[in-house]
Amino acid sequence: MACQFAAAGYFVNNLYELPDPSPIIAGDAVFRLLRLFVVVALTAVLASLPACSNKSGKIKIAVVTNCTAEFWSIAEAGATKAAKEADVDLQFRQLEKDFDAAAQMQIVDSWVKQGVNGIAVSVIDPKNQTEDLTRIAKKVPLITMDNDADQTGRLCYIGINNYEAGKAVGRLVKKALPKGGTVAIFIGDTKSANGTARTQGVLDELAGQKDATGTPANHPVNPKLAGKQFGQYFLVDGEAKQDGSPTNASPVAGAVLGRVQGLPDLCMIGLYAYNPPAIMSEARSRGMLKDIKVVGFDENWLTLKGIADGEVIGTVVQDPFMYGYKSVEALAAKARGDDSKLVKDPIPYRVVTKDGGPDETINGLLVKFPKVADFEAKLRDDLKSVGK
């Protein structure tokens, strides 16, 4: 793009260096010709310029996320590493219009037309995107990661079992408030596959039953506060609070914190990577941080710092670095006719706490409990291994 600007600038400058046409010889006509000259010259120069994008003839793999977030920067690092190792070109796009399925499909469609060799998508709205993704999966090898759409004919899904991960969050809440209390759940998107499964996992664990729907109730201390009771836990408003965007996370968290201020046994749960930092920031500004328990999801740096500082009980982490890495690895191998790298099992979730703990097998899954310091050091090493 810079080269095009330079070329265009050169011709505009040249236009103004030309001597003024004599008014005697129909100045208007001369300037029409000059304007035409500018357009034609710009076109000719730009047409002759090589595009600044990579045209190496390598395999091209494309990855699109559901929003722009630090979580995806970690995934991008993993994808970049895999692209270097597999010697493929990578287009990694963090969606600028957060959770906008139309914008996401526009990008995916342009990649299909571009002839990329494989696409990985973090699906925003599985139900409504299924028709389009099915069409795309017939043309280009497609995998879903982080968020699945299993009716699309995608080659595989790279991600954790979100329901089980949600249950792990629920266990952290029960550990923080063993006698019950008031909880609020914050999430970017409640309709996504991961959002729905994660939230249900938390609620089922708190209620102690499968497919818990809760009992409508008013808060025992503040009857004006409506919600639902899940076992010993009162869920504010009876549902997860959807913010729709990282930029909206703080206001949504702040509004709930304002309503529950002063109540005993509070636990705020952030189920998207950016939610726990938003909760901490709002709680800190209201002087509530020491009065609440925070349980997080994903490996945001601020969440990890919060755990190290004792402000966050713990966080259930996926493995965005591995999402990015395995997406590119699998698609690059597929483009070379190798199906062996397609992922068959869910990636195991982990539970990061200040002091860590021994590995456990929970519901058939081997779950690791790393210490936050060790986890953070490993994450930094992973990112460093990619380089610039």
Place this chain on the structure above:
Amino acid sequence: MTRILGVLGLLVVLYTALIASDPNAGKPDNLISVANLQGRYGVVTLGAALVIIVGGIDLSLGAVVGCAAVLFGILMNDGVHPYAAVPLVILFGALVGFTNGLLITRLKVQPFLVTLCGMFIFRGVAQLLAQPMRGTVGMTSVIEAHREFNDPLRTLRYLLIGKAPTDGELLFPAQFILLIILAGVVGFFLHRTAYGRYWYAIGHSELAAKYAGVNVNRQRVSVYVVCSALGSLGGILLFLDAPSLQSNNAGYTWELYAILGAVLGGCSLRGGEGTAVGMVLGAMVLPVLENLVNFRGDKSDVIPVVIGLTLLFGAIVDELIRQRSRVHR
């Protein structure tokens, strides 16, 4: 002619850069895809441009687009037939425009303020409407709720978007064709009828138009009605083309895209200037630029800067050409 030369040049440059960026970029299926998006932006731009010509502004346009898209989904979800929902949604848009127009002309509230408030109101209304559907509307959800709407919805999508009824493959740029038809109608009124002369006159000088016998208030209200009705048509197109829409961001910032398209196309924010051809050309810029950054594989971080700088650059070159032209006129 001079007013559209700049945007024409910008488009030639952008298309050339797009085609040079990748061998597949110039293929018909990609150009059809770009044209379709240009059509949708263009429909909304026509309305924004007309309001600008009469010296007004409509900041509620994006929210009206979003609200109309959500309303379209909700109406069908509640059992209203798709063919009946289309005129109802356009009527909703017309009522919004009528209200805006009345507030601006009768109560003399600044158009900026009225439509800014409208932006908040209709975004909120969209969110309220979509609450039962957890903030999201989409064609698949409607079809799941009402199987009998499957065929009419797919037919509508084929006619207005150009997507195959079977698998949603884009076959032809129906939205661009719609834009050309609507631009033809707008152009006819603007350049061939007394209404167009009234609108230009109001934009140049409201007082002079009034003294010349133009019913300024009525003309302004009618332009706001057309603007919001076109916005709601844009909402219907958005619903039919997108897999799903979120009530909190459907049509978000479209008012700015529309104003940008209008201004790039030769409309002056001071009013009284603009052509139908210019509106179409102005609306074509952003989609081709978005497609260009997609094809070039630009990093997410730099895309907004690239788009902003390119538009600024285009606007500066356009302005320089116009200034030069005025000097030698």
